[in-house]
Amino acid sequence: MPSDSKPEESPPESPPKKPQDFASQSALALELPFTFVGAIVVGGAIGYFLDGWLHTGPWLMMVFGGLGFYAGIREVLRRLPGGNNGSKSG
Numbered sequence: 001m002p003s004d005s006k007p008e009e010s011p012p013e014s015p016p017k018k019p020q021d022f023a024s025q026s027a028l029a030l031e032l033p034f035t036f037v038g039a040i041v042v043g044g045a046i047g048y049f050l051d052g053w054l055h056t057g058p059w060l061m062m063v064f065g066g067l068g069f070y071a072g073i074r075e076v077l078r079r080l081p082g083g084n085n086g087s088k089s090g
Contacts, residue, residue: 028079044061044065
């Protein structure tokens with residue numbers, strides 16, 4: 001009984017990665033955590049000093065720390081390759 005199945009095709013080969021791509025991705029992977037944590041630290045520090053100046057307790061530190069968290073997430077998503085990540089073009 002003859003078989004109507006086609007011979008299996010191998011998946012298309014992806015081009016080899018360039019050393020520059022690997023270095024760029026490694027640099028990005030090492031940079032992003034500092035970007036994220038740095039935004040939170042800067043926001044929290046601003047809130048801390050404003051709390052000391054205005055005698056408002058920990059409230060401004062929490063608010064500015066939260067804003068720093070939001071800014072850190074947004075900056076990390078902006079720097080990731082692939083997709084437009086919410087940016088509008090055109």
